[in-house]
Amino acid sequence: MRKLTVKDVAKEAGVSTATVSRVLNNSGYVSEQVRSQVLAVVKKLNYQPNSIARSLKQEKTRSIGMIVPDMTNSYFMTIARQLQRKCMEIDYHLLIIDSEEDPSKELKAMQVLMEKRVEAIVLAGTGGNQETIRAMSNSGIYILLIDRRIEGITADVVAENNRVAAQEATRLLLQHGHRNIGIIKGPQAIHTAVERYAGVREALVQAGLQVQQDYVYEGDYSRESGIKAAHYLLNLPEPPTAIFSSNNEMSYGLYLGMHELGMDLQDIEVVSFGDLDLSPLFHNRLSVVQQNPAEIGEKAGDCIIDRLARNSRERITPPIVRKY
Amino acid sequence: MRKLTVKDVAKEAGVSTATVSRVLNNSGYVSEQVRSQVLAVVKKLNYQPNSIARSLKQEKTRSIGMIVPDMTNSYFMTIARQLQRKCMEIDYHLLIIDSEEDPSKELKAMQVLMEKRVEAIVLAGTGGNQETIRAMSNSGIYILLIDRRIEGITADVVAENNRVAAQEATRLLLQHGHRNIGIIKGPQAIHTAVERYAGVREALVQAGLQVQQDYVYEGDYSRESGIKAAHYLLNLPEPPTAIFSSNNEMSYGLYLGMHELGMDLQDIEVVSFGDLDLSPLFHNRLSVVQQNPAEIGEKAGDCIIDRLARNSRERITPPIVRKY
DNA sequence: CTCTCCTGTGTAAACGTTTACCTATGTGTT
DNA sequence: AACACATAGGTAAACGTTTACACAGGAGAG
Known part of the structure; x- marks a missing residue:
């Protein structure tokens, strides 16, 4: 046999x-x-x-790596699915690794991918490992950042325009007459969190308001931190009448926290980055910034194909920065 | 360079x-x-x-494949994450492919994994491709079924006891006095759906009731089908006072459907297989059958390690059927 | 009729590792 | 002194492909 x-x-x-x-x-x-x-x-x-032997001889593995910060988050996995479809089409395969938002696991993942000789790495980074990323990029492997830019790294990026989206979301609350707005921001090591928070601040300033630090709570994009944020913000002497939440997990936490506090979910107007399951049921008091992970996956796939098609190696082009 | x-x-x-x-x-x-x-x-x-060269020489790829029916479903990805952790520990890596609940994509995935010479395949199957699965198993690769058994395939299985869980969930509704229970069952090609439906029927029969086909709606585990189910069941001449829903996506759909119909979510008591985000907010009228994907991933990892450790090849042991 | 070029096929050398086998020391035991 | 055995390290043959090169026959051009 x-x-x-x-x-x-x-x-x-x-x-x-x-x-x-x-x-x-x-x-x-x-x-x-x-x-x-x-x-x-x-x-x-x-x-x-035996594709192993083939890869060895051809010095091509027909594989690309992907590192996501949370494999159980359907946002990233929707990107991944779309990317995988694209890969399949050109007979490549996608190797997905979960960094669990932990830079040291991310590092390990990158090393594994290098040893596996993937031809490109699609990275939704934790924000760390800049030196390694630069080194890998210099060593010739194509690195594509998705969802999140990384400080100090110049590379192609496929991401949504978080700043503008956050501005618009905030303006919505302002238009509804809110002047006392709570903010649940994300971890400031992560690019999207920084951008979203910046967008909120800009919108407030444009409206002639100033950001009160008391009304800002920094979570870590997790559900638990959303619960804590709820307890903090809603127990302020003068609680906010509306809340901006920087991602959907924290929004879940926010609602769970409100429930713990015995509040009616309708008591507060909320705008959340990222859709929630069942959000239609809250529609009178909840708005969400719709994200489009499938499109990101799609465009990321295009970038990869683009790069792999030209047999690379020769060109040292300036990085194409794409924002959507 | x-x-x-x-x-x-x-x-x-x-x-x-x-x-x-x-x-x-x-x-x-x-x-x-x-x-x-x-x-x-x-x-x-x-x-x-270069791990490619190493694999070729050693005739071991240190990789295992996993096929899931929905990569964006956090249930499967929680299993995957746990499995990946285990794999990392023993310096293996996990190659995840999404079959999108489509047997032909599943087939393609299996072929890719064979060419990649993975040492084992963890499969949450679509229910098809029996011949191929058998052939692969015969050709020496270890196949581990998770979450779902597959008709006509004898192999190790790591799954939850769907039948008993469904029985208990149904009994809960009966204890609350409901006699008019709607059932949203899953696609009958999928093992879990069959088991869950069987469990419900058994509980009803034990209570001296009989299953009325009018009150059974067959969905496809998707949100959309949950919405359709809501419209169907709640527009019956004598609508059910409680509903059993066979998975969480359909439960989401059910609530969305109720909302479309302008109903109060509390009007119906619901028991759902699989947790919903925000389910605590519905707690008075919603119960869920908690699943434990992390544990499945854990045990699946153990099975794999077990099998890989003994250098395989020699034994033709009867399959170990594990149910949890 | 020769020269070139296209077609079809085989031979053997890679690709980058690991490992079976060999050789050569030293060290301890009898 | 003779032997066994543990230690240390080199040589070269694999692993299963792809592909550069060689060769041969036939067709078309001059």
Whole structure:
């Protein structure tokens, strides 16, 4: 029950291994006669080429790596799915690793991907490991940042325009007459969190208000921190009448916290970055900034294909920065 | 900027490639002197071994494949995360592919994994491809079914006891006095759906009731089908006073549907398989069957390690069927 | 009729590792 | 002194592909 090799096929078909390879790869010249003969044998023996050997010889692994900060978050996995589809189309495969928002795990992941000789890395980073990222980029591997920019790294980026979106979300609250707005911001190591917070501040300043630090709570994008934020903000002497929440997990936490406090969910107007399941049920008092992960995945795939197509190596182009 | 090989390291360190390899793998004898010398060179040149070449020579890829029916579903990805952790521990990596609940994509995925020479496949199947699965299993690769059994396939399975859980969930509704219970069941090609439906029926029969087909709606585990189910069940001449929903996505749909119909969410008592985000907010009228994906991932990892540890190949043991 | 070029096929050398086998020391035991 | 055995390290052959090169026959051009 040993695995078959190209030699077995060659022998059975009465040709050389070179010919078998040519048939399998549609390369070089091979007569129609022999071609079908070989294919018949392949089918008969149920031969499956060893892609490891192929990769070694061709010095191409036909694989790309992806590092996400939370594998259980459907936002990132929607990106991943779209990317995987694109990869499949060009016969590549996607190797997904979860960094769990932990820079040291991220580092490990990058090393693994390097050893696996992936041809590109799609990275939604934790914000750390700048030196390693730079080193890898210099060593020739294509690095594409998604969702989050990373400070000090110049590379292609596919991301949403968090700042403008946050501005608009904030303006919505202002238009509804709120002047006392609570802010649940994300961890300031993460680019999206910084951008969103900046957007909120800008909108407030434009409206002639100033940001009161008392009304800002820094969470870590987790549900638990949303609960804490709720307890903090809603127990202020003069609680906010509206809250901006920087991501959906924290918004879940916010609602859970309100529930713990015995409040009616409608007591506060909320605007959340990222959709919530069941959000339609809250629609009178909840607005969300719709994100479009599928589109990010799509565009990331295009970037990758673009780069891999031109056999790379030669050009040292300035990074293309794409914002959507 | 060519990639370094073991030869480069050997030359630089003034030793043979064999010695370098021995150092890197902690195998065979090598003096402390030479060892540190080699390691210094490795560090200095920033050499990274090519795991492709290693895999080829060793005929081990140190990789395992996983096929899930929905990559964006946090249930499966929680399993995946746990599994990936386990894999990392033993220096394996996990290759995750999304079948999107589509048997033909599943087939493609299996072929890719075979060519990649993964050492095991963890499969949450679509219910199809029995012949291929059998063939692969016969060809020596270890196949571990998770979450869902597959008809006609004998293999190790790590799954929850859906039937008993569904029974208990149903009994809860019965205890609350409901006699008119709507059922949203899942696609009958999928094992979990069959089991859950069976559990519900059993509980009803035990209570001396009989299943009325009018009150059973077959969805496809998607949110949309949950919405349709709501419209169907709640527009019956005599609508149910309680509903059993076979998975969480359909439960989301159910609530969205109720909302569309202008109903109060509290009008109906619901028991759902699989937790919902924000479910605490509904607690008076919603109960959920808590699932434990992390535990499934954990146990699946154990199975894999177990099997890989004994160098396999020799034993033809009867499959271990594990139910949790 | 010769020269060139296209077609079809085989031979063997890579790709970058690991490892079986060999040789050479030293060290302790009898 | 003779032997066994542990230590240390080199040589070269694999692993399963792809592909550069070589060669041969046939066709078309001059």
